[in-house]
Amino acid sequence: MDYFSSDFKLGILGGGQLGKMMLYETRKFDIHTKVMDASKDAPSRLACNEFVIGDLLDFEAVYDFGKKVDVLTIEIENVNIAALEKLEHEGIKVYPPTKALKIIQNKAKQKLFYIDNDIPTAPFSRFAYASEMKDSVEHESLEFPFVWKSAQFGYDGQGVKIIRNMEDLEGLPPGECITEEMIPFKNELAVIVARNVKGDVITYPVVEMEFHPEANQVEYVICPARIDGKVAEKAREIALKVSHKIQHVGLLAVEMFQTKEDEILVNEVAPRPHNSGHYSIEASYTNQFEQHIRSILDLPLGNTDSKVAGIMVNLVGAEGHTGDVVYQNIEEILKLDGVTPHIYGKRQTRPFRKMGHVTIVNEDLKEARKIAQQVKETIKVIARNAH
Incomplete structure (x- = not known):
């Protein structure tokens, strides 16, 4: 065509x-x-x-x-x-085909899919109603702390909560959910896999994600991940296995944990361009968005290598600020080497809302990480009339 x-x-x-x-x-x-x-x-x-x-x-x-x-x-x-x-x-x-989307759309189905296909993942329990968790805690089949996830419609840290005591169970949405064991992990990693209609497959380099402790959102995405080559290879192999079993078309972002023992556990997947691939716009030969278009139109897949080290910083609404958005100190970050802001076009900010991101590229990953910290501390996403 x-x-x-x-x-x-x-x-x-x-x-x-x-x-x-x-x-x-x-x-x-x-x-x-x-x-x-x-x-x-x-x-x-x-x-x-x-x-x-x-x-x-x-x-x-x-x-x-x-x-x-x-x-x-x-x-x-x-x-x-x-x-x-x-x-x-x-x-x-x-694309992605509905068969793949059906599995991914529901976190309980997604977890069962991993078990059925021998894909390593954190131990979990499935509940038809959130109220059943209290019974499980009382009968000691569920132990604090654990991670609660809504089975559907969670994104950007919404629909996920660490449960440390009975009070934390109050006010959770009542519907289907899963609980996961808290995994003591070294790193959160992600691999983006591209697969076109005829089944050609390619992966992007493994990236490392640093999370905001309260908002449960990614603060920094670092490419390449600062991990051992063998661990990176294992992460790519597991991501390819997930891709092969799920038979998606387009991009599949596979989020994973690297445990203290260097095992790789799949956390969850997204069948589309993903926050963990934004660095690719400036840092890769073929960015993730072009790759998604190539994949779904069955065109040859592009080179996923990085031209340069890349770090992505999320720009989210500051706490205590709701209203017309102002990007404070944006001129200051534009003075820094290798810094490119992406503003998403949302006129209204609110706490932790994703409003944009900034990419930092540099030959030296350590230098890029330093500049990323500077960007994070300098630019503020605030509301025009907030006090």
């Missing part, structure tokens, strides 16, 4: 920052795009050819949107699967 400067239409469900960054690549290739999002102010609205307002969980909205495109992809997993299945059945190409 001729995708370039043609009548071909690529549909994207979700108009957030991942969609916006994907659209940089479709514009580069002159591929016609149509995007649907529930918000009229979605960051992607300005960069696509057609923008539709619609609820991604509504069957009719997704089905009607999908009928009018040639290939349909996602930038967020929380979409109506039944509508995608019907579209697939009617011949629309949906």
Whole structure:
């Protein structure tokens, strides 16, 4: 099929920052795009050819949107699967395929999939209702501390909580969830795997993630990860196994723990461009967003090597600030070598909301990490009228 400067239409469900960054690549290739999002102010609205307002969980909205495109992809997993299945059945190409999406969309199914396919993961329990956890604690089949995760609709640290005592169980959403053993780990790692329609597969280098202790969000992504070569190889092999078993098309971000004994455990996966790959826009030969487009259109996959060391710093709303956003001291970070800010286009900030990211590239990883710290301490995402 001729995708370039043609009548071909690529549909994207979700108009957030991942969609916006994907659209940089479709514009580069002159591929016609149509995007649907529930918000009229979605960051992607300005960069696509057609923008539709619609609820991604509504069957009719997704089905009607999908009928009018040639290939349909996602930038967020929380979409109506039944509508995608019907579209697939009617011949629309949906990537990632709904079979893969069904497993990934539910964390309990995802964990069972790892067990069934002999993929190492943290020990877990599954609960139909959150209230059942109290009974398990009382009967001593569940011990503090543990990690609680909502089975569905969690993202960016939402739907995840460390439970240390009975009080922490109060106020959790009532529905299906899983609990996981707290793993004493050395590092949190991620590997992005790209797989095109004909099954060609390639991985990006292993990255290391440093998390904010309270918000449970990534603060820094460091590429390459500062780990032993054998551990990196093991992480890539496990990511490739997950990719092979799940049979996705597009990108698959595999998040993992490196234990104290250098074992690798899969935490969870995302079937789309991912926060852990943002560094690639400045640091890689082929960035993750272009790679996703290549994969879903069954084009040859691009070189995933890094040209230079890269670190990504998330820009999130400061605590105590809600309202019209101001990026304080952005001029100061622009004076630093190898620093590129990406502003997502969300006009309203609130505490811990992802508002942008900054990439730092440098020949020397240690120097890049130093500059990243400086960026983190300098730029502030605040509200215009906050005191």
